[in-house]
Amino acid sequence: xxxxxxxxxxxxxxxxxxxxxxxxxxxxxxxxxxxxxxxxxxxxxxxxxxxxxxxxxxxxxxxxxxxxxxxxxxxxxxxxxxxxxxxxxxxxxxxxxxxxxxxxxxxxxxxxxxxxxxxxxxxxxxxxxxxxxxxxxxxxxxxxxxxxxxxxxxxxxxxxxxxxxxxxxxxxxxxxxxxxxxxxxxxxxxxxxxxxxxxxxxxxxxxxxxxxxxxxxxxxxxxxxxxxxxxxxxxxxxxxxxxxxxxxxxxxxxxxxxxxxxxxxxxxxxxxxxxxxxxxxxxxxxxxxxxxxxxxxxxxxxxxxxxxxxxxxxxxxxxxxxxxxxxxxxxxxxxxxxxxxxxxxxxxxxxxxxxxxxxxxxxxxxxxxxxxxxxxxxxxxxxxxxxxxxxxxxxxxxxxxxxxxxxxxxxxxxxxxxxxxxxxxxxxxxxxxxxxxxxxxxxxxxxxxxxxxxxxxxxxxxxxxxxxxxxxxxxxxxxxxxxxxxxxxxxxxxxxxxxxxxxxxxxxxxxxxxxxxxxxxxxxxxxxxxxxxxxxxxxxxxxxxxxxxxxxxxxxxxxxxxxxxxxxxxxxxxxxxxxxxxxxxxx
RNA sequence: UGUGGUAUGGUGUAAUUGGCAACACAACAGAUUCUGGUCCUGUUAUUCAAGGUUCGAGUCCUUGUACCACAACCA
Numbered sequence: 001x002x003x004x005x006x007x008x009x010x011x012x013x014x015x016x017x018x019x020x021x022x023x024x025x026x027x028x029x030x031x032x033x034x035x036x037x038x039x040x041x042x043x044x045x046x047x048x049x050x051x052x053x054x055x056x057x058x059x060x061x062x063x064x065x066x067x068x069x070x071x072x073x074x075x076x077x078x079x080x081x082x083x084x085x086x087x088x089x090x091x092x093x094x095x096x097x098x099x100x101x102x103x104x105x106x107x108x109x110x111x112x113x114x115x116x117x118x119x120x121x122x123x124x125x126x127x128x129x130x131x132x133x134x135x136x137x138x139x140x141x142x143x144x145x146x147x148x149x150x151x152x153x154x155x156x157x158x159x160x161x162x163x164x165x166x167x168x169x170x171x172x173x174x175x176x177x178x179x180x181x182x183x184x185x186x187x188x189x190x191x192x193x194x195x196x197x198x199x200x201x202x203x204x205x206x207x208x209x210x211x212x213x214x215x216x217x218x219x220x221x222x223x224x225x226x227x228x229x230x231x232x233x234x235x236x237x238x239x240x241x242x243x244x245x246x247x248x249x250x251x252x253x254x255x256x257x258x259x260x261x262x263x264x265x266x267x268x269x270x271x272x273x274x275x276x277x278x279x280x281x282x283x284x285x286x287x288x289x290x291x292x293x294x295x296x297x298x299x300x301x302x303x304x305x306x307x308x309x310x311x312x313x314x315x316x317x318x319x320x321x322x323x324x325x326x327x328x329x330x331x332x333x334x335x336x337x338x339x340x341x342x343x344x345x346x347x348x349x350x351x352x353x354x355x356x357x358x359x360x361x362x363x364x365x366x367x368x369x370x371x372x373x374x375x376x377x378x379x380x381x382x383x384x385x386x387x388x389x390x391x392x393x394x395x396x397x398x399x400x401x402x403x404x405x406x407x408x409x410x411x412x413x414x415x416x417x418x419x420x421x422x423x424x425x426x427x428x429x430x431x432x433x434x435x436x437x438x439x440x441x442x443x444x445x446x447x448x449x450x451x452x453x454x455x456x457x458x459x460x461x462x463x464x465x466x467x468x469x470x471x472x473x474x475x476x477x478x479x480x481x482x483x484x485x486x487x488x489x490x491x492x493x494x495x496x497x498x499x500x501x502x503x504x505x506x507x508x509x510x511x512x513x514x515x516x517x518x519x520x521x522x523x524x525x526x527x528x529x530x531x532x533x534x535x536x537x538x539x540x541x542x543x544x545x546x547x548x549x550x551x552x553x554x555x556x557x558x559x560x561x562x563x564x565x566x567x568x569x570x571x572x573x574x575x576x577x578x579x580x581x582x583x584x585x586x587x
Numbered sequence: 588u589g590u591g592g593u594a595u596g597g598u599g600u601a602a603u604u605g606g607c608a609a610c611a612c613a614a615c616a617g618a619u620u621c622u623g624g625u626c627c628u629g630u631u632a633u634u635c636a637a638g639g640u641u642c643g644a645g646u647c648c649u650u651g652u653a654c655c656a657c658a659a660c661c662a
Contacts, residue, residue, distance in 0.1 A: 013600075013601060039662090040662090041661085041662050043661090043662080075661095075662080076661065076662075078661090079661070079662085131660095135660080136658075140589095141658055142589055143658095144589080144658095174660060186590085187589050187590040187591085188657075189658050195659090195660055214660095216659095216661085216662090217662050218662095221662085237592080237593095237655085238655095239656095239662095240656070240657085241657045271592095273593095284662095326599075326600080327599055327600075328599075330593090331592070331593065332592095332593055332599090332600095333592090333593070333655050333656085334599060334600090335598080335599090336612095339598080339612060339613055340613085342612095346624085350624080350625060351625095355622080384625085385626095414623095416623075417623090426621090427622070431621095463621070475621090476620090476621045476622065477622090478622075553622085555624085556624075557622090557624095558624095579624045579625095580623095580625090581623070581624085582623055582624090583623040
């Protein structure tokens with residue numbers, strides 16, 4: 001029970017990001033403030049990778065007395081939809097965090113526009129009228145320098161006029177862009193005159209029809225951080241090469257405001273490794289394909305790595321946060337094992353889940369030495385790990401459902417459940433015994449299937465009775481009284497992907513098969529048995545009172561969660577994760 | 588001879604900054620158990636390579652090697 005040393009170790013283990021925060025705070029940078037932001041694009045649902053970002057953006061702000069804003073990065077009305085905003089907010093709150101302010105990148109459209117005009121006047125930006133293909137061709141490659149656009153040195157007045165034109169609605173989409181004049185030969189591709197504005201000619205959820213030209217991410221992000229007084233801007237590793245641009249645009253902004261570019265009053269971007277999980281595909285684009293192709297039943301399908309999917313699967317917020325804490329924040333592109341996530345959820349649910357009995361694959365057990373009208377009521381603990389969770393009642397009678405797996409006609413060597421001549425304990429009840437003669441304890445139908453098992457109760461062995469501590473070789477099995485239980489639908493989920501690293505496998509398959517894309521490249525790696533719907537299960541009557549998202553443990557089977565669509569008339573349970581099983585693995 | 592980044596057991600992460608390589612997960616073995624769960628004990632297994640500096644190197648230096656990111660009018 002001594003967990004002290006472990007706690008100490010945990011406290012000492014601080015990521016390089018957190019180390020930086022401590023240092024900056026100690027040195028009084030940014031006036032000793034800690035201001036962060038979580039900046040999702042509202043173009044899809046949040047997944048567990050976002051949870052890793054949320055945990056550090058909100059978590060570190062909270063831990064060190066700073067604040068974190070939620071900023072919706074809504075610079076591209078083509079892809080974004082207000083539909084997603086509520087889901088994003090709900091998922092953040094469900095994880096247990098609160099934002100200090102809610103902002104939108106679109107709040108800054110006017111300021112961004114004004115700076116762009118200023119930069120044109122300074123000769124730092126120009127309107128390019130080439131096609132996207134031409135611009136791409138001129139950009140060069142990582143190993144070859146690019147070439148200057150023929151429009152690069154057009155007069156400032158013309159640039160100003162054309163930039164206004166870009167936003168007028170009269171310029172066809174794609175006809176013109178505003179580019180920063182930096183260096184077409186830069187070894188950093190992002191410095192080869194990056195595009196600041198493009199013409200979209202479409203209305204925006206929040207700014208209506210005011211804008212026709214919209215700013216790009218690189219031009220927007222750093223300045224948005226600056227406007228909000230962000231001190232620490234955390235993002236994932238793929239943005240490392242964007243950082244010089246992030247800094248440059250902030251420098252240009254500060255210069256026009258007459259501030260020194262090198263003073264403390266500026267946000268700093270730091271990158272950490274994004275979350276990769278075995279047997280999981282994380283990118284929004286691919287998750288969208290899975291929903292569109294009907295591979296899963298929507299974004300909140302319990303097989304999805306989305307926050308809403310994990311919630312419906314039965315993951316607790318704490319289990320997700322604990323997992324993220326364990327994998328840490330580094331600059332190494334890691335691939336984390338699903339087993340660690342599963343151990344995190346088992347660990348949390350062990351403390352949280354209410355213990356109940358469910359029989360998933362029922363076979364009838366008749367206790368032949370009991371009177372027909374036997375009825376006993378037992379009061380059982382809701383969670384032996386937590387007394388405070390209280391108790392509930394279960395009924396016992398002469399005819400019970402037990403798991404088909406808990407009986408073997410011919411017991412193999414290490415099988416410790418029911419079989420002819422064997423004894424087992426019925427959980428919370430009597431010890432029972434099967435006759436050694438199979439004919440006396442097994443009833444079969446004409447096809448040879450076992451339809452009924454007969455056994456006898458050994459007197460005085462019920463919990464609390466004189467003979468209750470009788471030693472037997474058999475294990476304890478769970479059961480339900482046939483007359484007192486209720487039917488239920490149980491959905492057993494398994495991993496969606498057969499391979500450890502679906503992203504790489506899909507890419508490889510695509511390369512080897514004529515570049516097939518989308519669902520066709522995914523199919524070979526999808527697990528056809530990722531969902532097993534069981535409609536012949538029984539559960540305790542007590543579960544008639546359960547509520548959606550209640551955490552349950554079906555004793556000896558696994559952790560289950562009440563589906564949001566479950567009703568007392570039609571109970572539906574989702575398997576979160578099975579119990580650790582040292583038996584089936586060996587057999 | 589593009590630029591930037593990263594290499595520590597099977598996986599992920601530490602190592603008081605040059606001083607006994609450890610923690611978690613996984614695997615295996617055992618003990619306890621009215622859940623083949625939990626709790627508990629133990630076992631296996633680690634510094635990319637080769638040189639160098641040093642009393643001492645995961646950490647510093649040199650030379651290699653492998654892997655990742657960057658060429659959207661996406662974010």
